Amino acid sequence: MTHLFPYRFQALARDILFSTDTGDFFTASPAFLDRLVRGDLDAGEKAFLRERGFACEEPGDFYWESYRHRLARKKRIGATLSYVVLVPTIRCDLDCRYCQASRARVEAKESDWSADTLARVLAFLDGLPTDRMLIEFQGGEPTLRLDLVDAVITHARQRFAHTRFVICTNLNQGPGAVRDLLRADDVSLSTSLDGPPDLQQKNRGLSPGRARAFFRALEELLTTFGPEKVAALPTILPEDTPRIPDIIETYRALGYPGVFLRPANRQGFARRLLGHGATNQEPWPAAWRRALDYLLATHRRGARPMREFGLETAVRRIFSPNHTAHVDLRSPNPAACDHVLIDHDGTFYPSDEARMVTRVGVADLSLGTVRTGLDPARVRAFSWSQMADVQEDCVHCVHLPWCGIDGIDDIAWHGRADPPKPETHFCRQYRAVFDYVFDALVSCDPDRLAFLSFHLNGCFEPTPFVGPFRHDAP
């Protein structure tokens, strides 16, 4: 007898998309759905469901065991804390329009780690049961306290067998501040690049001279170290979505392999600028979709292909089940399990966004301090809320197996953690991404398939990268 595993379904433009908790999927006609619900399937259809991972013949058989294995793999989370974000100072020498990082002025007092906090941060690192460590320095502007950055790097290299460090900097101090650090194999940097000079100048409150100096510094570092070591991220304000082609071309011209099109969210001081509710600007999903059309069209015209890293994260989640779940897009999404942030005053947060939400006073998302340690009760309480698998809207959604959950993002955008998911920024944004992917998949358009394949495998060619997922078509 054929047993079906739990499945969800949803109508695409014409086909029906089916998925299981393991992230297996197929498409079929509405007529097939009718027969499936009535239990009126022939032997070939049952065999198709077994092959696609939707059914077994009896508990304990090959297909059942395979399903168990896939489910366990899907829900596995890195259980060692091996990624720590450090904020040695929240002082910053810029004042960006959307500043998300809840900054303090350069002259501000009590905005940096004290000697005691540094010692406790190092002791915390010492206690982590891992020999691999990724440390990201954020701010504020961490290069204002290179002495603290140096102290951590030196200590971590002694403590861990494999280290990687990322310095998030505005490059306002010029390339000299980071050049020496970058010479080490385990150090890279990440900076904010919002697009062409006029956008950079407007968003980051720069004088024309300062904006030019930023580009000079960036280009010098790119020439010396290459885009692998000198990453950049844009923040896109609602008013600037029509400029997305300019932003993409800025990245292309600098030699970047892709760009993460990321809308400014409403955290930190950006809330004041952007307001709470919907704006009358183009909604982000539509702007994002237009951006992807632009990426594909420019490639057709012969430009070097560029990735959109948000799309890459999503297609990997859907098609590469062995790929480690991205922290932006996973469920369960527990706190302080594989990564944590330590603020300028030694407070633990689950993420940068959580720190900012706390700072603007919407909710207290701190998880303890380096003095008292991680607070297990708060970590638990937070983690239990981060499971789309039991979220009342998501449980019905066909996208659940490859989607994620991010209560902090919901608070940041909507001021509360419990709005109906389909109305949240997070859900709208990712539904747009998933719809894009499945539209492209069922379209059989070789160009769009090649574009997806490029995001998965780096090859812009239409060789199929998934098996025969289509049962029948309407």
Place this chain on the structure above:
Amino acid sequence: MTPLEGRLLDQDATRPPFVVRLKQDPGADPDDAGFWRDPTGAVHVVARAGAFTFVPADPGVVLDGVVALVVPADGLVSFLIRPGEGRDNTFLLTEACDQACVMCAQPPRPVHHARWDLLRTAVRLAPPDAIIGLTGGEPLLLKGALFPWLAACHAERPDVAFHLLTNAQRLEPGDASVLRACAGWVLWGVPLYGPDAASHDPVVGKAGAWARLLPALNLLAQTGSAVELRTVLMASTVPVMARLADFVVRHLSWIEVWALMRLEAQGFAREAWETLSVAGEDGFAPVAAALRQCETAGVAAVLYNFPRCTIPEAWRSWAVASISDWKRSYPPECEGCPERGPCGGYFSSDPVFSPLEHRA
């Protein structure tokens, strides 16, 4: 005689077989045997079991360090293990099999070759970190003796790994503890020819083979066994490639590697070459799609037995020089080929023995 054998000049029906390691400078091991070649090419050996003389089939063969099985009754010397990079060291345990694959390179007959004690001596004499192939026929027909033999070899030489080719039909739940003990030093090479019984069973010539294979694969997964899944590309498997790749990446993603193998024109495959073989070029698109599916899903895949020039350039890095050194051959066209270094060439037995034009 294969190039890995020699003819014994002193055939002797009364003398029992023995194993020696040929050494230019014999060491302390009592099974080391000094040797010299005379100008006629005959090799004279002084072993503990007595002196003997043989003529190797391949006069150029390097003998220093070779572990050889000497069978005076048959007048035969077989080289079991040859030290050095890229050497294929495989023990043929039996020619019997419980399947009858349509392309079998070595059509089964009920003859066993496993001389367990001698083979154990050979393992003991193997160079450090050797990988020893165990093949048939179907080795697990002898599992009652094979499993304890493996355990004894491992106890004596924990550095040696085994690559065991088996159709897995004889694995059963009671073998779980043995399989667990083999994790880490035995690689199970298991053939799979389709995503269902209708495609797999006709290839292996046995109804019910698929139904036995699935639980065996489960058992291998649950015992943490390392599995190399093997699929020969031929007229019957290429058309189901897309579904088979899908099956592998979904249901067998835990495997070590999936080997897609070009057909070898030996045995049954030679007789039925016209019906079984697929032309390299026509056949490659489904293979490329299978490789792409594996890459996307994060399942390792390799191409065995492909001359590099028969593969579109973008896919050449998947090719492994897998043809045993003594079976491989390079036609004159290979002269000066830039791919020659990493290329495994052709089977000497290949009927289509001419490289396609280069796209390099």
